[in-house]
Amino acid sequence: MPLSDDQPHTRTRLPVGEQPSSQPSVRQSRPMRTLLTVLAVVTLLVVAISIANRGKADPGSSTGRSADAAASTAASGAGPAPSGDQPVGTTSNGIASGYPHTDQGAQSAAANYAVAIGSADMFRTDSRHTIVATITDPSATAALQTRLDQGFGGDTAARYGLDAQGRAPKGLTFVSRTVPVGTKSTGYSDSDARVEVWCTGLTGLAGERSVQPVTENWYTLTLTLRWTGADWKLADYASRQGPAPMPGDQQAATAEEITGAVQQFGGFRYAR
Numbered sequence: 001m002p003l004s005d006d007q008p009h010t011r012t013r014l015p016v017g018e019q020p021s022s023q024p025s026v027r028q029s030r031p032m033r034t035l036l037t038v039l040a041v042v043t044l045l046v047v048a049i050s051i052a053n054r055g056k057a058d059p060g061s062s063t064g065r066s067a068d069a070a071a072s073t074a075a076s077g078a079g080p081a082p083s084g085d086q087p088v089g090t091t092s093n094g095i096a097s098g099y100p101h102t103d104q105g106a107q108s109a110a111a112n113y114a115v116a117i118g119s120a121d122m123f124r125t126d127s128r129h130t131i132v133a134t135i136t137d138p139s140a141t142a143a144l145q146t147r148l149d150q151g152f153g154g155d156t157a158a159r160y161g162l163d164a165q166g167r168a169p170k171g172l173t174f175v176s177r178t179v180p181v182g183t184k185s186t187g188y189s190d191s192d193a194r195v196e197v198w199c200t201g202l203t204g205l206a207g208e209r210s211v212q213p214v215t216e217n218w219y220t221l222t223l224t225l226r227w228t229g230a231d232w233k234l235a236d237y238a239s240r241q242g243p244a245p246m247p248g249d250q251q252a253a254t255a256e257e258i259t260g261a262v263q264q265f266g267g268f269r270y271a272r
Contacts, residue, residue, distance in 0.1 A: 088271045093134045096269045099232045106193035107183040109232035110223040111270035114197040118178025122152045124166035137226045137233040160212050161205055172207035173259045175214045180270055193225045206259040214258050218244035
């Protein structure tokens with residue numbers, strides 16, 4: 001028989017010692033779980049940071065390793081590593097200019113002047129005169145112009161099949177490029193510098209009917225520079241053959257491949 005809501009309700013009170021203990025236990029276990037969760041998260045973060053930092057190099061030790069590597073390279077006979085503080089950012093008639101007034105600045109000038117002197121533009125009178133006027137010390141321009149006119153015009157141009165204006169026969173491409181392999185300072189002061197530039201060069205006519213195919217040559221240019229007009233300028237030069245490495249066992253490219261390479265691959269400006 002169901003009880004009516006009008007009947008009196010009975011409430012039993014237990015002694016204090018006999019009260020159920022399940023509720024306090026639940027309340028005490030929750031803070032403990034929270035604490036353990038926080039500790040686990042912190043531990044995982046510490047481990048993750050430790051693993052991430054393990055891959056980063058220490059700045060001090062990195063410098064030391066770089067110095068050791070450079071010393072090892074020099075000791076092995078591989079030669080000095082490329083170096084430089086500030087690249088050249090200006091040009092004059094397409095040739096880098098504004099070199100630092102330092103030994104390395106003089107080496108940069110010598111490398112770029114070697115490229116200019118060994119370019120195909122030197123075989124054309126007008127562009128040759130522009131190059132000479134751009135790179136030379138004004139006090140040496142006239143004498144150098146005479147030497148370079150003799151060295152690149154007349155018989156030299158004719159030997160490569162070029163006409164009086166330095167133009168290649170129709171259907172052929174004249175190639176003349178100088179690539180500096182390295183530079184060496186052999187004398188430096190605030191007013192003068194002497195730099196040797198070890199070069200490899202490509203010279204010849206590329207094309208099916210060429211009687212002067214493009215060949216490789218190794219030589220060393222010795223450039224005397226003078227600090228004038230707030231820049232390094234060419235005052236004198238000399239050239240000698242070599243040092244040349246042993247030729248590799250490599251098949252020569254076809255005339256079409258050489259022509260395509262010359263037309264598609266640009267040259268560089270050099271700075272140390």
